[in-house]
Amino acid sequence: MLDGEAPVSLIDSYDIERGQAADDNIRHSTRSTDFISPHSSAEARLRDATLVLARHAEFAKRMVNSGRLSTASAYATPLSTPDTESWNGGVPPGAAMQDALLRQRCGEEAYLSDIVTPCFTLLHFCEATLPNVPEGIEMVAIDGAGRDEAVLQDAEGQFASRYDARPGASYLLRPDGYVAARFRATEQGRLDAAFRRAKGGR
Numbered sequence: 541m542l543d544g545e546a547p548v549s550l551i552d553s554y555d556i557e558r559g560q561a562a563d564d565n566i567r568h569s570t571r572s573t574d575f576i577s578p579h580s581s582a583e584a585r586l587r588d589a590t591l592v593l594a595r596h597a598e599f600a601k602r603m604v605n606s607g608r609l610s611t612a613s614a615y616a617t618p619l620s621t622p623d624t625e626s627w628n629g630g631v632p633p634g635a636a637m638q639d640a641l642l643r644q645r646c647g648e649e650a651y652l653s654d655i656v657t658p659c660f661t662l663l664h665f666c667e668a669t670l671p672n673v674p675e676g677i678e679m680v681a682i683d684g685a686g687r688d689e690a691v692l693q694d695a696e697g698q699f700a701s702r703y704d705a706r707p708g709a710s711y712l713l714r715p716d717g718y719v720a721a722r723f724r725a726t727e728q729g730r731l732d733a734a735f736r737r738a739k740g741g742r
Contacts, residue, residue: 541740545676545739546739546740546741547740547741549740550739550740553617553618553619553740556615556617556618557615557617557619560613560615560616561613561615564613565613575587575590575603575604590603590604591604612635612636614632614634614635614636615634615635615718616634617634618737619714619720619737619738619739619740620633620634620719620720620721620737620738621633621712621720621721621730621733621734621737621738623722625723625724626724627704627722627724628704629704630702630703630704630705630722631702631703631711631719631722632719632722633719633720633721633722634718634719635718635719636717636718636719637652637653637656637663637711637713637717637718637719638652638702638703639651639652639653640652640694640698640699640702640703641695641696641698642655642682642692642693642694642695642698642699643692643693643695644692644693649695650692652680652699653717655680655692656680656713656717657678658715658716658717659676659677659678659715660676660677660678660712660713660714660715660720660735660738661677661678661679661680661712661713662677662678662679662680662710662711662712662713662726662731663680663682663699663703663710663711663713664679664680664681664682664709664710664726665682665683665684665694665699665700665703665705665706665707665708665709665710666681666682666683666684666691666707671710671726671728671731672728673731674731674732674735676735677712677735680692682694682699682705684697684699684700684705684707706724708724708725708726709722709723709724709725709726710722710723710726710731712731712734712735712738714738720734720735720737720738721734721737721738
């Protein structure tokens, strides 16, 4: 906004998104507190039975230790471009990026979170040609088949699995690591529009 790249209204999205995150934290904290300190004898019996089951049953373990407060909230935000294509999982717009183990050109392993910098980034799962990236977006090219030594290798298949990525797919990340948009095939016009929207434009 200070650089003139986004309207002042972009600031309003902070209240929208962090309000949702605060609501998530309050809900999860309330559930944890109610589990630890039941309000009735019935709730106490449920807690005690859950603790016994948690020794053997996975669903009960999750009830005891949900880990939800350590998971980033997903945003229903005007900065995201909704999906228009079919995805079987992956990271939807409005959700935080997932980490994945990759291999660099030198052969050393590196995590995606160590490679992505705090700027707009296009994660592109390689095919024969790379998309044209607008100024202001950095590209991280990932090759799942080991065809191109000039890009990062998805040696363990984690990126393809966690992002439901096939050759040609791309994810546009915001500077805070949240997914702004994703594409099965990256078209210039759609990428430009998603980039404008992620900066508070239309």
